[in-house]
Every structure is written in C-alpha cells, then in structure tokens.
Amino acid sequence: MTTTTASADVIRVSVPPRSFRSELRAMKIVWRREMIRFFNDRMRIATALVQPLLFLFVLGSGLQRLSSAGTHGVDLKTFIYPGVLCISVMFTAMFSAASIVWDREFGFLREMMVAPVRRSSIVIGKALGGATVASFQGVIMICLAGTVHVPYDPVLIIGILAIQALLAFSITSFGLMVAVRIKQMQSFMGVMQMIVMPMFFISGALFPLAGLPAWLAVLNRVDPLTYAVDPMRRLVFSHLDISPAARHALDPGLTWGSWHVPALLEVAMVALLGLALLSIAIWEFSTTE
Amino acid sequence: MIEVDHLRKNFNDVEAVRGVSFEVAPGEVFGFLGPNGAGKTTTINMLCTLAKPTSGRALVAGHDVVKERDAVRRNIGLVFQDPTLDGYLTAEQNLRLHAELYGVAAALVPGRMRQMLEMVGLWERRDSAVMTFSGGMRRRLEIARGLMHSPRVLFLDEPTIGLDPQTRSSIWSYIRTLRETEEITIFMTTHYMDEAEYCDRIAIMDQGEIVALDSPQTLKASVGADRVRIETDDNEAAIQALREHFGVEARVAEGAVMFAVPGGEEFVPRLFADLDVPIRAVSVARPSLDDVFMKYTGTTIRDAEQSSAQARNRVAMQMFAGGRR
Numbered sequence: 001m002t003t004t005t006a007s008a009d010v011i012r013v014s015v016p017p018r019s020f021r022s023e024l025r026a027m028k029i030v031w032r033r034e035m036i037r038f039f040n041d042r043m044r045i046a047t048a049l050v051q052p053l054l055f056l057f058v059l060g061s062g063l064q065r066l067s068s069a070g071t072h073g074v075d076l077k078t079f080i081y082p083g084v085l086c087i088s089v090m091f092t093a094m095f096s097a098a099s100i101v102w103d104r105e106f107g108f109l110r111e112m113m114v115a116p117v118r119r120s121s122i123v124i125g126k127a128l129g130g131a132t133v134a135s136f137q138g139v140i141m142i143c144l145a146g147t148v149h150v151p152y153d154p155v156l157i158i159g160i161l162a163i164q165a166l167l168a169f170s171i172t173s174f175g176l177m178v179a180v181r182i183k184q185m186q187s188f189m190g191v192m193q194m195i196v197m198p199m200f201f202i203s204g205a206l207f208p209l210a211g212l213p214a215w216l217a218v219l220n221r222v223d224p225l226t227y228a229v230d231p232m233r234r235l236v237f238s239h240l241d242i243s244p245a246a247r248h249a250l251d252p253g254l255t256w257g258s259w260h261v262p263a264l265l266e267v268a269m270v271a272l273l274g275l276a277l278l279s280i281a282i283w284e285f286s287t288t289e
Numbered sequence: 290m291i292e293v294d295h296l297r298k299n300f301n302d303v304e305a306v307r308g309v310s311f312e313v314a315p316g317e318v319f320g321f322l323g324p325n326g327a328g329k330t331t332t333i334n335m336l337c338t339l340a341k342p343t344s345g346r347a348l349v350a351g352h353d354v355v356k357e358r359d360a361v362r363r364n365i366g367l368v369f370q371d372p373t374l375d376g377y378l379t380a381e382q383n384l385r386l387h388a389e390l391y392g393v394a395a396a397l398v399p400g401r402m403r404q405m406l407e408m409v410g411l412w413e414r415r416d417s418a419v420m421t422f423s424g425g426m427r428r429r430l431e432i433a434r435g436l437m438h439s440p441r442v443l444f445l446d447e448p449t450i451g452l453d454p455q456t457r458s459s460i461w462s463y464i465r466t467l468r469e470t471e472e473i474t475i476f477m478t479t480h481y482m483d484e485a486e487y488c489d490r491i492a493i494m495d496q497g498e499i500v501a502l503d504s505p506q507t508l509k510a511s512v513g514a515d516r517v518r519i520e521t522d523d524n525e526a527a528i529q530a531l532r533e534h535f536g537v538e539a540r541v542a543e544g545a546v547m548f549a550v551p552g553g554e555e556f557v558p559r560l561f562a563d564l565d566v567p568i569r570a571v572s573v574a575r576p577s578l579d580d581v582f583m584k585y586t587g588t589t590i591r592d593a594e595q596s597s598a599q600a601r602n603r604v605a606m607q608m609f610a611g612g613r614r
C-alpha cells in the first residue's frame with residue numbers, strides 16, 4: 001500500500017496564521033456539520049415533529065370540547081398554535097445543544113478543541129447550527145397554519161420565522177451553556193427536562209395570560225419563554241379575523257403591573273438573553289482544558 | 290524540533306510527570322516507551338497544548354506550548370489513543386472538516402486528501418460513513434486526518450494499541466513512507482517493546498521520569514551480553530566445566546543451563562569444541578528492549594503495568610470510601 005509518489009509530488013499544504021477569515025471558516029464548517037448530520041438523520045426530523053403535533057391536534061381538539069365558551073368561538077387549536085410554534089423549535093434546539101455532549105462522549109469534541117481556532121468560533125458555529133436546524137423544524141409547523149385557520153400571509157410568515165430563529169438561538173445557547181458542564185448524556189437530558197418542561201408550562205403557551213392566580217402570574221413574568229410566546233401570539237392574532245371580546249380574552253398581551261410590555265421589547269429581551277447565555281457558554285468552553 | 294526542559298505536571302498531590310528534559314531532532318522518529326500510567330500521555334498532552342505544565346518549558350516546532358498555543362497547534366498533527374472521528378460523517382467529510390478547521394487552502398484540499406486516503410488505503414471507502422469502519426480502518430483514517438494539514442510534527446499516542454498484527458504492520462509502513470515523502474518529525478508513545486525498535490531513539494519512562502534515552506541499538510548494547518541457554522545430560526558437570534574452561538558463571542533455570550556472554554553467536558562453536566559434556570540443544574538470545582526496560586526499571590513492563598494498575602485501584606478505592614463518609 002506504499003504510494004509510488006516521489007517526494008516531489010507530495011502535495012504540501014500550510015496552515016495560515018489565525019485570522020478573522022479562518023475563524024469564519026471554522027464557524028461555517030461546524031455549522032455545516034450540524035446540517036449534514038440533521039439531514040442525514042430522518043428519524044430525528046420525524047420524531048421531533050411528533051410532540052408539537054400532539055399538542056396542536058390531540059390536545060387542541062380534545063380540550064376544545066371543554067372550552068368552547070371560554071375561547072369566544074375561536075378554535076382552541078388556533079389559540080395554542082403560536083405556543084406550539086415556540087415549543088416545536090424549543091425541543092429541537094435543546095436536542096441540537098445535546099450534540100456537544102455526544103461529541104464529548106464519542107471523542108469528536110477533542111478534534112475541535114485542538115484545532116488552531118478560537119473556542120468561541122466552535123461554540124458560535126454550534127449555536128447557529130442548532131438554531132438553523134430548529135428553524136427548519138419550525139418551517140414545517142408554519143406549513144400547517146392553514147389547518148388551524150391561520151392565513152398564509154407573507155408578513156406573518158417572515159415574522160414567525162424571525163421569532164422562531166431567535167428563540168431557537170437562545171435555547172441552543174442555553175443548552176450549550178449547560179452541556180459544557182455536563183459530561184453525560186443521561187444527566188444532560190435530565191437537567192434539560194427539569195428546566196425546559198416547567199418553562200414551557202409556565203410560559204402561557206397553552207393558556208391566556210389574563211386573570212391568572214397571582215403566584216402563577218409572577219412565575220410567568222419570570223419565565224424567559226413567556227417573552228417569546230407572547231410576541232408570537234400577538235403576531236399571529238394580529239392576522240386573525242376574530243371578535244374584540246375574543247381578542248381581549250385570548251390575547252391580552254403581557255403586563256408588568258399595569259404597563260403593557262411592547263412586543264419589540266419582549267423580542268429584544270429574548271435576543272439579549274440568548275447572547276448573554278452564549279457568552280457564558282463561550283467563556284466556560286474556553287476555560288476548560 | 291521538540292525541546293523539553295524540566296517539564297513537570299502535578300494532578301493535585303500526584304506527580305504524573307516529574308521534570309523530564311529531552312530534545313527531538315527534525316526528521317526523527319522518537320518513541321516514548323513505558324507502562325501504562327508512566328506519564329507518557331500526560332507528557333504528550335502537554336506538548337500538544339492540551340494540558341498546562343505545572344512547571345518547566347517545552348518548545349514544539351520552535352514555539353512555546355504555553356505562550357504560543359496556536360502556533361504550536363498549526364504545526365502539529367495528532368492521533369489520539371481514543372477515537373475522535375465523527376461516525377455519522379463519511380471518511381471524506383471527516384478529512385474535509387479537519388482541513389477547514391485548520392484553514393488549509395481550499396484549492397489544495399482535494400489533492401492532499403486523495404494522497405492521504407490512498408496512503409492509508411481508504412480512498413475507495415471515502416464515501417462510506419465512518420461508523421461502518423472497523424477499528425483498524427478508523428485508526429488509519431485518523432492518521433490520514435492528522436496529516437491533512439502537513440504538520441511538521443506528528444504525535445501518535447499508542448497508534449497501534451488494540452489493533453490486529455496486520456494493521457499494526459501497515460501503520461508502521463505508513464510511518465516509514467512518511468519519513469521518505471514528508472519533512473516530518475514523529476513523536477509516539479507505545480508500550481509494545483517490539484515497536485520501539487522502529488524508532489530512531491527511544492526514551493524509557495517510568496513513574497513520571499525518563500530513566501533512559503538513546504537509540505534502540507545502544508540501549509540494547511548497554512544491557513550487555515547475549516543470553517545462552519543449553520540443555521545437557523548433566524547440568525552440574527556443564528556448569529563446572531563452563532567455570533573451569535571459560536570462566537563463565539552459569540546457573541540452572543527451567544531445567545536448562547543459562548549464562549550470559551558477550552558475542553553469543555561466536556561463543557557457541559567454541560562451546561561445542563571445548564565442552565566435554567554432551568549438549569542436546571542450544572539457543573542464543575540477543576538482549577531485547579524488554580531486557581533494557583528490566584535493567585532500567587528493575588521490573589518487566591507487564592509487572593510494572595500490574596503494579597501501577599493496583600496503585601490506581603487503591604486510589605480509586607480510597608476516593609470511593611472517602612466519598613461515602
């Protein structure tokens with residue numbers, strides 16, 4: 001198997017000093033790896049869809065029979081649709097972040113750790129990869145809008161995509177922050193379940209924010225996911241043709257005391273939180289040997 | 290190419306590496322030999338910038354492993370003991386990813402990749418997912434990947450551990466090919482004695498220290514004499530005759546007469562001519578690196594491994610007991 005190539009024919013390459021361009025290239029290849037792996041894994045695409053579909057169609061159709069008076073004639077599926085748009089990207093983003101734990105278990109993380117690039121490039125590549133994968137999952141959910149009486153309006157679709165991408169990015173960053181510390185897959189999944197499930201239930205993805213018991217209202221305002229679900233709901237409801245009473249009951253908007261928090265501020269908070277979590281993840285990742 | 294000066298690494302109270310110093314010349318194949326737990330991997334990790342030395346200094350390809358971490362990383366290739374491939378990607382995708390991470394000029398990647406894959410005999414399998422590969426194929430692919438960016442120093446940490454003899458010998462043939470075709474220095478660790486003989490020089494490491502460093506031939510010569518083993522009808526008479534005629538002290542071991550003489554092969558004809566005790570069988574053994582290891586550490590590499598494993602177990606037991614209290 002020894003090659004017959006004389007030494008003159010050997011292609012010699014060189015590794016250039018670190019530059020902004022090389023960091024971008026590293027980021028891009030880490031991102032691309034997430035893409036390749038996601039699209040190779042049809043199972044993952046399919047299974048990640050099951051949960052949002054269950055919520056939307058099973059829970060939505062089932063509970064409709066109890067709550068038709070409370071929703072003022074609006075289909076319950078339509079009401080929870082914005083919440084389901086959020087959770088669908090949320091769970092996918094969480095799984096994407098878990099890949100760093102897998103990478104560690106299978107040793108691949110080491111290959112990236114010894115490369116002559118900044119650790120931040122690797123973490124950012126991972127976060128963007130996770131966000132892209134999750135957003136792709138979101139696109140499938142957007143396609144279902146018609147089945148729950150939500151119009152296919154270009155402005156609405158772009159808005160949904162933007163909020164989903166932002167949420168996916170923040171959740172992936174959160175997941176990465178946790179994943180850097182946790183060395184075992186079982187523990188990671190346990191921790192994420194413990195944090196993500198309460199966040200999801202408290203966020204108001206499945207109930208309106210008006211008239212909650214005081215304790216739940218407080219928890220709800222503290223839950224970061226609330227600030228993604230609420231603007232998503234406002235966005236979707238602004239494109240629905242429903243009675244003012246229904247709008248008032250189902251989409252009251254988030255308040256701090258008596259102050260209505262603007263949707264843009266909510267979105268900005270999600271973005272800032274995501275960046276903060278990403279910075280922590282980068283810092284943690286850079287300080288490990 | 291590598292300069293190491295009083296390099297030391299402590300893990301809490303344990304001194305894993307106790308101030309080692311050595312130099313490796315450009316183009317050399319340098320072997321680190323020692324039992325598991327001797328500090329070989331810790332040393333390699335410090336040279337690869339994966340672990341920070343507690344004290345001391347090391348230069349790799351002219352760069353300090355602590356202060357110029359990136360410069361060192363650009364110039365080295367690594368093949369670890371444990372696999373670090375992405376099993377879901379194909380062989381080609383793994384190499385491409387590596388080239389991108391190292392910033393290799395895109396135009397050169399396909400050619401370099403083909404050469405490396407051909408060298409390790411995996412060109413035909415480039416489009417297969419790595420998880421379908423056998424252990425030997427994966428190790429070969431790791432070597433190809435470690436070479437993708439034309440490193441000046443290639444670090445191989447136990448490159449042949451757990452592999453079948455055929456793969457082991459092909460890995461050694463790649464290393465010989467590399468010496469001819471690339472300007473590369475190879476630094477490897479092993480605990481297979483027979484493999485150490487392929488190195489230009491070897492350092493024997495035991496309990497965090499280098500106990501001997503030289504070429505395999507010189508080290509073997511330092512052990513001295515060849516060992517001769519004869520089977521006779523009357524061992525006692527043979528021992529006495531050996532003492533009287535040749536001034537050689539022999540002893541009986543495993544039912545045969547054993548003794549050590551310099552130049553054993555030349556000694557045997559004289560033995561037949563002058564010894565009046567009939568000889569049924571004779572064998573001459575040159576000193577092996579096993580003997581070298583024995584001489585410098587006072588134990589065989591297998592025994593050394595056992596005792597260090599026992600020591601590790603004791604530590605683990607204590608930690609376990611401590612944690613429960």
